[in-house]
Amino acid sequence: MAYILTLLPIFGIFLLGFIGQKLLKFDIRSISKMSVYLLSPVLAFQTFFENRLSVDYIYLAIFVVGICLALVLICYIISLLRGYDRQDTYSLMLGASFMNNGNYGTPLVLFVFGAAGFDYAVILLVLQQLVMVTIGVFIAAKGGGAALSVRGTFLSVLKIPIIYGALLGILFQTLSIPLSGPVTEAVHLVADAAIPTVMIVLGMQLANISLKSFEYERLTYALVLKLLVSPAIAYLFTLFLPVDDMVKQIMILVAAMPTAANTTLYALEFGAKPAYVSSATLISTLLSLITLPLLLYILI
Numbered sequence: 001m002a003y004i005l006t007l008l009p010i011f012g013i014f015l016l017g018f019i020g021q022k023l024l025k026f027d028i029r030s031i032s033k034m035s036v037y038l039l040s041p042v043l044a045f046q047t048f049f050e051n052r053l054s055v056d057y058i059y060l061a062i063f064v065v066g067i068c069l070a071l072v073l074i075c076y077i078i079s080l081l082r083g084y085d086r087q088d089t090y091s092l093m094l095g096a097s098f099m100n101n102g103n104y105g106t107p108l109v110l111f112v113f114g115a116a117g118f119d120y121a122v123i124l125l126v127l128q129q130l131v132m133v134t135i136g137v138f139i140a141a142k143g144g145g146a147a148l149s150v151r152g153t154f155l156s157v158l159k160i161p162i163i164y165g166a167l168l169g170i171l172f173q174t175l176s177i178p179l180s181g182p183v184t185e186a187v188h189l190v191a192d193a194a195i196p197t198v199m200i201v202l203g204m205q206l207a208n209i210s211l212k213s214f215e216y217e218r219l220t221y222a223l224v225l226k227l228l229v230s231p232a233i234a235y236l237f238t239l240f241l242p243v244d245d246m247v248k249q250i251m252i253l254v255a256a257m258p259t260a261a262n263t264t265l266y267a268l269e270f271g272a273k274p275a276y277v278s279s280a281t282l283i284s285t286l287l288s289l290i291t292l293p294l295l296l297y298i299l300i
Contacts, residue, residue, distance in 0.1 A: 004293045017203020028204045039194035041165030046191040047122040048169030059241045064127040070233050071097040090143025091273035095222035095280030099257040103202035107195050120250050126166045143272025205261050209278045222280040227291045231256040249299045256295050258284030
């Protein structure tokens with residue numbers, strides 16, 4: 001019961017965004033842009049500025065890329081065995097291979113592990129953003145039949161503002177550039193606003209998802225892979241990555257996050273069965289209210 005209570009404040013904020021969107025019809029794109037271009041880069045700057053660089057960053061990068069590629073490979077094998085066409089194959093990859101550790105995972109880690117765990121969650125968030133705009137965009141483009149050049153992929157990476165915040169934080173830390181008291185306070189205020197904002201945005205995004213028809217078989221595969229297989233793969237990574245126990249728990253927890261909301265945006269942009277991908281996002285988010293308390297009970 002205690003683990004369910006841990007999730008209730010998070011779902012309460014999602015619900016606030018959901019109800020607000022249903023009643024007031026906000027312009028989600030504008031609020032999301034504010035979060036992406038103004039708040040999240042400051043949060044990344046604060047995290048990378050205040051936390052010493054370590055080899056753990058490399059291990060976390062190996063984990064994020066490795067678990068994504070492992071899930072993509074499993075999706076490919078399932079698609080071969082089931083005889084799925086190109087769109088079905090790549091939309092399954094979108095629905096099953098990318099974790100929502102921005103709107104969901106990072107706040108949950110903060111609730112469960114506090115400030116110490118939160119810093120690692122933000123690092124994972126930055127790394128996940130890189131994976132989303134490289135592997136994620138490539139998969140969405142293939143699913144829609146579009147060709148994505150190396151230059152196009154590189155330009156996608158350059159458009160992620162959170163990367164610049166992280167790089168600036170690393171630069172300030174490496175060069176020992178101090179921040180004055182008022183500047184530090186301003187950074188903290190903006191960074192503190194990032195997490196509740198992205199949580200409300202997810203609630204708004206879920207409110208706009210329309211479930212007109214279910215593709216039950218492929219949806220089941222996506223849900224099982226995302227909520228059950230993914231944390232199991234993460235556990236295997238913890239067996240050989242030399243990080244401390246708290247980081248291992250965080251890795252497993254974020255791997256169990258539901259489908260990333262951004263996958264729906266990419267599916268819409270490239271025509272990679274957005275209705276299917278959005279249904280995977282919504283249903284996996286709802287089911288996580290059951291799966292995550294069970295996982296927390298096992299982990300902690």
